[in-house]
Amino acid sequence: xxxxxxxxxxxxxxxxxxxxxxxxxxxxxxxxxxxxxxxxxxxxxxxxxxxxxxxxxxxxxxxxxxxxxxxxxxxxxxxxxxxxxxxxxxxxxxxxxxxxxxxxxxxxxxxxxxxxxxxxxxxxxxxxxxxxxxxxxxxxxxxxxxxxxxxxxxxxxxxxxxxxxxxxxxxxxxxxxxxxxxxxxxxxxxxxxxxxxxxxxxxxxxxxxxxxxxxxxxxxxxxxxxxxxxxxxxxxxxxxxxxxxxxxxxxxxxxxxxxxxxxxxxxxxxxxxxxxxxxxxxxxxxxxxxxxxxxxxxxxxxxxxxxxxxxxxxxxxxxxxxxxxxxxxxx
Amino acid sequence: xxxxxxxxxxxxxxxxxxxxxxxxxxxxxxxxxxxxxxxxxxxxxxxxxxxxxxxxxxxxxxxxxxxxxxxxxxxxxxxxxxxxxxxxxxxxxxxxxxxxxxxxxxxxxxxxxxxxxxxxxxxxxxxxxxxxxxxxxxxxxxxxxxxxxxxxxxxxxxxxxxxxxxxxxxxxxxxxxxxxxxxxxxxxxxxxxxxxxxxxxxxxxxxxxxxxxxxxxxxxxxxxxxxxxxxxxxxxxxxxxxxxxxxxxxxxxxxxxxxxxxxxxxxxxxxxxxxxxxxxxxxxxxxxxxxxxxxxxxxxxxxxxxxxxxxxxxxxx
Numbered sequence: 001x002x003x004x005x006x007x008x009x010x011x012x013x014x015x016x017x018x019x020x021x022x023x024x025x026x027x028x029x030x031x032x033x034x035x036x037x038x039x040x041x042x043x044x045x046x047x048x049x050x051x052x053x054x055x056x057x058x059x060x061x062x063x064x065x066x067x068x069x070x071x072x073x074x075x076x077x078x079x080x081x082x083x084x085x086x087x088x089x090x091x092x093x094x095x096x097x098x099x100x101x102x103x104x105x106x107x108x109x110x111x112x113x114x115x116x117x118x119x120x121x122x123x124x125x126x127x128x129x130x131x132x133x134x135x136x137x138x139x140x141x142x143x144x145x146x147x148x149x150x151x152x153x154x155x156x157x158x159x160x161x162x163x164x165x166x167x168x169x170x171x172x173x174x175x176x177x178x179x180x181x182x183x184x185x186x187x188x189x190x191x192x193x194x195x196x197x198x199x200x201x202x203x204x205x206x207x208x209x210x211x212x213x214x215x216x217x218x219x220x221x222x223x224x225x226x227x228x229x230x231x232x233x234x235x236x237x238x239x240x241x242x243x244x245x246x247x248x249x250x251x252x253x254x255x256x257x258x259x260x261x262x263x264x265x266x267x268x269x270x271x272x273x274x275x276x277x278x279x280x281x282x283x284x285x286x287x288x289x290x291x292x293x294x295x296x297x298x299x300x301x302x303x304x305x306x307x308x309x310x311x312x313x314x315x316x317x318x319x320x321x322x323x324x325x326x327x328x329x330x331x
Numbered sequence: 332x333x334x335x336x337x338x339x340x341x342x343x344x345x346x347x348x349x350x351x352x353x354x355x356x357x358x359x360x361x362x363x364x365x366x367x368x369x370x371x372x373x374x375x376x377x378x379x380x381x382x383x384x385x386x387x388x389x390x391x392x393x394x395x396x397x398x399x400x401x402x403x404x405x406x407x408x409x410x411x412x413x414x415x416x417x418x419x420x421x422x423x424x425x426x427x428x429x430x431x432x433x434x435x436x437x438x439x440x441x442x443x444x445x446x447x448x449x450x451x452x453x454x455x456x457x458x459x460x461x462x463x464x465x466x467x468x469x470x471x472x473x474x475x476x477x478x479x480x481x482x483x484x485x486x487x488x489x490x491x492x493x494x495x496x497x498x499x500x501x502x503x504x505x506x507x508x509x510x511x512x513x514x515x516x517x518x519x520x521x522x523x524x525x526x527x528x529x530x531x532x533x534x535x536x537x538x539x540x541x542x543x544x545x546x547x548x549x550x551x552x553x554x555x556x557x558x559x560x561x562x563x564x565x566x567x568x569x570x571x572x573x574x575x576x577x578x579x580x581x582x583x584x585x586x587x588x589x590x591x592x593x594x595x596x597x598x599x600x601x602x603x604x605x606x607x608x609x610x611x612x613x614x615x616x617x618x619x620x621x622x623x624x625x626x627x628x629x630x631x632x633x634x635x636x637x638x639x640x641x642x643x644x645x646x647x648x
Binding site for chain 2: 011015018019023026027030152153155156157158160161164165167168172264267268270271274275285286289290292297300301304305308309312
């Protein structure tokens, strides 16, 4: 088991390294010179050269990449002398446009993304699994069809369109919700909840659909298994069979999916955050793209990849723990 | 991320599971190909496809091109709100006009269908080719080749695709956006196909009829093309059908975010994006492209779902 974990960790480090390398390569090869952007309109070639030197982008590609990697573990300093900027380890870059370390910026935005992800997750788990269960247990009835129509609509509805429709109906026409604003929980909990309600629903809707479909398929598959017949033959009551025998194997695959989905969302729900103007990690990335703030784009990409890779390992281990069949096979 | 990105399309992933399984446990296995929703979906998709193919002819009939400004259709006193009910819908402008510019929304929808279909269908074709090629290579030859392909796939799955696509598209020069979108979508999109094809090829390789073909002296190429590929066709059709709506959605999403199709070319996602500042005053401006996008993705998903159910029920397409 420990050698398995070690192998997974090594692989995770390699993946992150590859992600960093490719992101770095793309920006190195394709992006317009950030020094020109920083320098502004009244600019001389000398000044550009100075800024390039300060950013370290006058160095060859591999040297730059090496400096970046070193910064993650040991920290780094941009420029020399009085104007030098120190970025402490783990340093994943410094935004000269904002005068802040990228990691500090990301951590500043993380609470919003976490709030959004967790709230939406509660909604999609509750509704997704219940819809899927109803659909499977009342298979081929009106209930089944209605649930699956909701699920299908959820898959097909673009979330930015749903966001506009909800805002138009709930805020403009019915006036039951205020326009979304960034209110802290401590300032006004009621308004905070109302502000997050629409983003939660919009973000959750797609996942409700996916989880409902997956739950339905899994439960229907499990109901056909031999051990279900055995349980029924033993004369166990229906509710017990459902809870003990049907639900556990049906919901285990959802654990994998859930882990990956949450991890992805912690890296920022880019569209939902942008549409509702929530200052999360996704909006940070989007704004950085708009202003060509390369260190921030790189930082967020790396940060998001980090969550996905870690979640991959955690989910794998959890899966082995949850599914008894896998445990005996791989011991 | 809220939007399903092609590398990690969850419904393709989860939808693939029942393919190899016995008939879906829905009581009775589905027999009919053409149910009500399927007919409606085919009808709607045909309309969209016809719009895409004959866009120049259609706008000639309707009278307004996608880039023609009509200052008489908007009211300068209100800051450019369309004159007339429902965003200026009239016999002149069938779906109304854009605020301020007065461009014909019908013409832009028609041309938007063109962009949407071109990108989604090309990306599907390309990812299907790549996915089947790499999936079969990995599944047939195994060993080091399989290791390399599988590791590349793992790597692409771990990639924060949407952020990276946005960064890549924003960094790329502004020439031939459709081609760039197709390339970027395909770069990340082939993995979901390849993973399923790889595992199915592996399990097919262990089946008796392949062994029999080996024993009777069939060449490797003959086995791949006569034994394996025909047995994969069902899965390929299903995954490809379900990839189309995903690509339509992702293209619209990227255009909505401003890194996809750039103005003045019309794209549904970009139309919705442009409508955001007007959504309280001119709701039809976001409702019309939004409904077209929604119904197109919905219809394509319904078709894919149906194909999957039929194949899972033992039908051949």
